Amino acid sequence: MKLFTCTQCGVVLHFxxxxxxxxxxxxxxxxxxxxxxxxxxxxxxxxxxxxxGVCNWLLPPDHAGGxxxxxxxxxxxxxxxxxxxxxxxxxxEFAKHRLIYSILRLQLPLKSKAIDPENGISFDFxxxxxxxxxxxxxTTGHSAGTITIAIEEADPSSRxxxxxxxxxxxxxxxxxxxxxxxxxxxxxxINGHPTLHPRFxxxxxxxxxxxxxxxxxxxxxxxxxxxxxxxxxAYASSHPWEDWAETWSHYLHLTDTMExxxxxxxxxxxxxxxxxxxxxxxxxxxxxxxxxxxxxxxQAVALTFAVNSxxxxxxxxxxxxxxxxDPVRQKLTFIHELLSAVRENRPFFC
Numbered sequence: 269m270k271l272f273t274c275t276q277c278g279v280v281l282h283f284x285x286x287x288x289x290x291x292x293x294x295x296x297x298x299x300x301x302x303x304x305x306x307x308x309x310x311x312x313x314x315x316x317x318x319x320x321g322v323c324n325w326l327l328p329p330d331h332a333g334g335x336x337x338x339x340x341x342x343x344x345x346x347x348x349x350x351x352x353x354x355x356x357x358x359x360x361e362f363a364k365h366r367l368i369y370s371i372l373r374l375q376l377p378l379k380s381k382a383i384d385p386e387n388g389i390s391f392d393f394x395x396x397x398x399x400x401x402x403x404x405x406x407t408t409g410h411s412a413g414t415i416t417i418a419i420e421e422a423d424p425s426s427r428x429x430x431x432x433x434x435x436x437x438x439x440x441x442x443x444x445x446x447x448x449x450x451x452x453x454x455x456x457x458i459n460g461h462p463t464l465h466p467r468f469x470x471x472x473x474x475x476x477x478x479x480x481x482x483x484x485x486x487x488x489x490x491x492x493x494x495x496x497x498x499x500x501x502a503y504a505s506s507h508p509w510e511d512w513a514e515t516w517s518h519y520l521h522l523t524d525t526m527e528x529x530x531x532x533x534x535x536x537x538x539x540x541x542x543x544x545x546x547x548x549x550x551x552x553x554x555x556x557x558x559x560x561x562x563x564x565x566x567q568a569v570a571l572t573f574a575v576n577s578x579x580x581x582x583x584x585x586x587x588x589x590x591x592x593x594d595p596v597r598q599k600l601t602f603i604h605e606l607l608s609a610v611r612e613n614r615p616f617f618c
Contacts, residue, residue: 322357
């Protein structure tokens with residue numbers, strides 16, 4: 269993510285700030301400008317979820333309803349009388365707002381199911397220990413544009429237990445959201461498209477393989493033992509749909525990370541090693557601008573090596589414990605070219 273500054277005094281702000289710690293000005297995120305802006309009381313209207321402590325976004329001018337572009341996508345939220353559920357929802361919203369920022373920067377279609385029931389998107393944040401609506405799921409997943417996140421995923425200890433039990437390399441709220449929204453955009457862009465769908469099958473496989481049986485086999489027998497040869501993660505090898513969603517989520521991971529590196533002016537120039545040029549980089553590319561994607565990937569690999577090395581110096585796990593082999597790079601490139609075509613409003617031909 270890019271850096272934000274107070275438009276009143278110029279101090280650097282975090283994306284979630286509601287006021288400037290230096291000058292005290294009220295600040296909020298303007299989704300039409302994609303900027304944090306300072307304002308005086310009465311000048312701008314905050315999202316209704318500001319009062320619940322989960323949103324710092326502002327309402328667009330002449331916006332119908334009291335919710336911002338991120339919060340208007342919500343369908344169900346947990347009962348906030350329960351303090352743990354309220355805290356969990358807050359953590360999920362912080363992650364979801366970062367997801368919506370990326371979607372807006374990529375200029376992807378973003379409509380609420382309340383406006384477009386057939387092609388829109390909605391979010392359900394469910395606590396299965398509370399009364400669950402009849403039309404809601406209780407487990408994290410995606411179905412026909414509805415993304416469900418179980419509130420227990422917002423608890424770090426529960427999430428870590430699930431990560432260990434499922435032998436995952438990482439498990440985060442933002443990762444869940446990026447993965448599940450990938451399923452949504454597969455339906456929107458790929459499913460039935462005369463050129464994209466065949467190309468998808470060439471890269472990811474035939475999704476007509478029975479999904480339920482594939483997942484059952486994955487959890488019963490374990491992942492494909494050769495998954496590292498062609499997939500970004502073990503779970504990606506369970507079914508082509510999951511391979512797409514995992515690769516999509518990593519595209520967003522890398523894009524957001526490299527935007528942050530670009531905003532910070534990161535550069536690397538290791539002074540040792542015969543092949544240190546492979547680990548040198550200058551983050552001089554805004555990943556949301558037109559670019560040579562091969563250059564982007566080379567920079568990303570160098571950056572992830574650096575941050576993994578720093579994490580190991582602190583006794584922490586690798587920040588990005590994944591390998592971008594050639595098949596994965598081809599899949600990431602396919603997604604990049606698709607999203608570039610969508611952003612530039614031009615046809616996409618593989």
